[in-house]
Amino acid sequence: MSALPxxxxxxxxxxxxxxxxRAASRAIQAQIRRKADARADPPWVKWLVIxxxxxxxxxxxxxxxACVFTEAFAKGVAAYFAALTHPDTLSAxxxxxxxxxxxxxxxxxxxxxxxxxxGKFEFRGKNLLITLIELPFSVSPVIAGLVFVLxxxxxxxxxxxxxxxxxxxxFALPGIALATIFVTFPFVVxxxxxxxQQQGTEEEQAALSLGxxxxxxxxxxTLPNVKWALLYGVxxxxxxxxxxxxxxxxxxxHVRGETNTMPLQVEAxxxxxxxxxxxxxxxxxxxxxxxxxxxxxxxxxxxMEE
Amino acid sequence: MKISVIGATKRFGDxxxxxxxxxxVRSGExxxxxxxxxxxxxxxxxxxxxxxxxxxGQVQFDGEDALxxxxxxxxxxxxxxxxxLFRHMTVFENVAFGLRARPRGERPSEPEIRxxxxxxxxxxxxxxxxxxxxxxxxxxxxxxxxxARALAxxxxxxxLDEPFGSxxxxxxxxxxxxxxxxxxxxxxxxxxxxxxxxxxxxxxxxVVVMDKGRIEQTGTPQQVYNNPQTPFVHEFIGESIVLPVFxxxxxxxxxxxxxxxxxxxxxxxxxTLFARPFDMTILPALAEDNLKxxxxxxxxxxxxxxxxxxxxxxxxQTVIEIDASRSQQWQIxxxxxxxxxxxxLFPGRL
Numbered sequence: 001m002s003a004l005p006x007x008x009x010x011x012x013x014x015x016x017x018x019x020x021x022r023a024a025s026r027a028i029q030a031q032i033r034r035k036a037d038a039r040a041d042p043p044w045v046k047w048l049v050i051x052x053x054x055x056x057x058x059x060x061x062x063x064x065x066a067c068v069f070t071e072a073f074a075k076g077v078a079a080y081f082a083a084l085t086h087p088d089t090l091s092a093x094x095x096x097x098x099x100x101x102x103x104x105x106x107x108x109x110x111x112x113x114x115x116x117x118x119g120k121f122e123f124r125g126k127n128l129l130i131t132l133i134e135l136p137f138s139v140s141p142v143i144a145g146l147v148f149v150l151x152x153x154x155x156x157x158x159x160x161x162x163x164x165x166x167x168x169x170x171f172a173l174p175g176i177a178l179a180t181i182f183v184t185f186p187f188v189v190x191x192x193x194x195x196x197q198q199q200g201t202e203e204e205q206a207a208l209s210l211g212x213x214x215x216x217x218x219x220x221x222t223l224p225n226v227k228w229a230l231l232y233g234v235x236x237x238x239x240x241x242x243x244x245x246x247x248x249x250x251x252x253x254h255v256r257g258e259t260n261t262m263p264l265q266v267e268a269x270x271x272x273x274x275x276x277x278x279x280x281x282x283x284x285x286x287x288x289x290x291x292x293x294x295x296x297x298x299x300x301x302x303x304m305e306e
Numbered sequence: 307m308k309i310s311v312i313g314a315t316k317r318f319g320d321x322x323x324x325x326x327x328x329x330x331v332r333s334g335e336x337x338x339x340x341x342x343x344x345x346x347x348x349x350x351x352x353x354x355x356x357x358x359x360x361x362x363g364q365v366q367f368d369g370e371d372a373l374x375x376x377x378x379x380x381x382x383x384x385x386x387x388x389x390x391l392f393r394h395m396t397v398f399e400n401v402a403f404g405l406r407a408r409p410r411g412e413r414p415s416e417p418e419i420r421x422x423x424x425x426x427x428x429x430x431x432x433x434x435x436x437x438x439x440x441x442x443x444x445x446x447x448x449x450x451x452x453x454a455r456a457l458a459x460x461x462x463x464x465x466l467d468e469p470f471g472s473x474x475x476x477x478x479x480x481x482x483x484x485x486x487x488x489x490x491x492x493x494x495x496x497x498x499x500x501x502x503x504x505x506x507x508x509x510x511x512x513v514v515v516m517d518k519g520r521i522e523q524t525g526t527p528q529q530v531y532n533n534p535q536t537p538f539v540h541e542f543i544g545e546s547i548v549l550p551v552f553x554x555x556x557x558x559x560x561x562x563x564x565x566x567x568x569x570x571x572x573x574x575x576x577x578t579l580f581a582r583p584f585d586m587t588i589l590p591a592l593a594e595d596n597l598k599x600x601x602x603x604x605x606x607x608x609x610x611x612x613x614x615x616x617x618x619x620x621x622x623q624t625v626i627e628i629d630a631s632r633s634q635q636w637q638i639x640x641x642x643x644x645x646x647x648x649x650x651l652f653p654g655r656l
Contacts, residue, residue, distance in 0.1 A: 202386050202388060202390035203390050203391075203392055203393070205357055205377075205384075205386070205390065206384065206386060206390040206391075206392075206455075207392075207403065207407070208357075208376070208377050208378055209355060209356070209357065209377040209378065209382060209383075209384040209456075210378070210403055210404035210407055210455070210456075210458075210459055211378040211379075211381075211404055211407050211408060211459055212378065212403070212404075212407035213378070213407075216407055220403075220407075221392055224394045225392075225393060225394055227394075
């Protein structure tokens with residue numbers, strides 16, 4: 001039995017398309033639909049293509065997902081809930097929620113400021129900044145984790161200073177949060193930049209000329225104009241923050257009940273042959289993925305209206 | 307309120323958008339800034355609004371320095387070319403924005419805001435759209451809402467950037483008349499930017515013609531049309547026939563021959579003759595000195611008739627098109643003489 005835990009599914013998903021990419025692909029799809037009659041393929045081609053697609057989807061997505069839930073309930077419902085209410089698991093859930101909250105909050109702040117700077121001002125090095133923002137997508141999360149060990153670990157650049165001041169970063173919450181922030185860095189800003197660029201600054205200028213202060217202009221004009229894109233970014237950022245494995249694994253230290261996040265807890269349980277418990281925790285992550293998916297669809301519709 | 311711009315210069319990198327511009331806007335007048343794109347008219351408007359700052363020069367409102375005040379503090383109503391309505395707010399909230407944005411102490415009460423917004427929506431005749439969103443409105447409706455929003459702050463000056471620029475021709479004409487009427491109703495000092503001479507001449511009390519960051523001429527529509535002060539104004543406003551001429555011994559010569567007009571005090575040397583097409587009289591070919599040409603084409607439907615005449619010239623083909631009366635009959639290929647009844651000479655060649 002070697003189905004991947006759900007955490008892995010979340011972690012290795014490809015880059016999500018930005019909104020404008022999504023709009024373009026919808027337009028193309030509509031075009032294809034309109035043309036379908038004119039170049040009707042033989043029915044067997046249609047059904048063959050559809051069956052292959054469905055078979056792939058079943059094999060690689062539905063089967064593993066079903067597997068997670070089957071294995072989770074393999075020893076019965078009571079065992080499932082016992083596994084979930086185990087203190088170590090609860091601690092992992094708590095840690096995951098805290099880390100997700102920290103990284104979402106900091107990415108919202110950075111994302112809005114970064115997108116504002118890039119979308120509404122012209123300055124030197126702007127293109128470099130845009131490239132750098134996407135860096136975490138192209139760097140392996142393990143490397144991201146190692147960077148923080150190198151910086152803040154005992155042997156790291158700031159290691160002795162941190163020890164002298166009795167501050168623990170690596171193998172503690174701050175390290176996990178830092179690694180997660182690094183990995184989830186691009187999600188919010190990436191959604192906002194194209195939208196803010198497209199919207200320009202005229203509405204802000206109008207607000208200023210009507211006597212609104214800078215702060216009022218930001219909260220009453222700029223922010224509401226991007227609210228759905230912001231929520232969309234938050235959603236993706238949150239899903240990734242909760243599911244992150246590689247980077248967190250390097251900086252966490254794997255102390256059960258202390259520095260294990262949910263994905264790490266899944267691994268720890270699995271490694272100690274507690275398969276049902278491992279899959280019970282994994283099922284929570286799978287559930288998160290499903291909820292994220294539904295919310296994504298709802299938000300995308302809202303965004304299309306915007 | 308009176309607005310004075312004194313010696314305003316504005317550069318964007320290597321490009322000089324405004325060069326030492328002086329402008330006086332009289333209290334209560336409707337002034338048009340007219341010019342081709344890149345002439346600096348929008349930059350000048352934005353400097354008055356406080357959305358841009360000049361590198362040099364001053365801006366005064368009723369003699370008081372305006373540059374030390376921000377756009378919001380200047381109490382100017384600005385109407386953007388592309389409306390810039392707040393897309394996530396209803397029409398009502400758009401118009402109410404300026405009132406709600408005031409600091410708590412100066413903010414009118416909720417019923418008072420409601421009363422004033424409704425009054426403004428009535429003024430622009432769009433009260434029935436109060437609960438709609440900007441995307442649900444037509445271009446002309448958006449423009450009027452943008453105007454109502456700008457008027458909500460009881461501006462001392464109303465500034466409009468190409469107010470009809472993105473509307474289709476029919477709506478444009480209606481809105482033009484409507485703006486004229488609105489201005490005579492509320493009488494707030496107003497400046498609008500346009501590249502459409504017809505618009506400027508029809509709507510404005512005074513027109514400021516701009517080119518390459520400078521003011522070419524300021525005057526009433528009649529003045530700039532009938533008495534253009536520079537070659538640019540003559541060519542830019544209304545149709546012009548432009549001919550390279552030479553002044554010599556108190557005579558004006560075209561293609562080496564005198565053409566029977568006086569040089570209006572122009573010194574000897576190269577010059578350029580400007581005339582309106584309707585100021586040219588066509589005569590049967592005369593023996594004496596005048597402009598000579600051959601009828602090439604006659605066209606025109608309804609009351610207007612246009613004749614294309616190729617001038618007798620030693621230079622590359624020069625064809626001019628002039629208005630002619632219906633009562634005279636001309637044949638294609640006929641030789642004719644031309645006499646400019648009204649004309650202007652400017653020194654040098656264009």
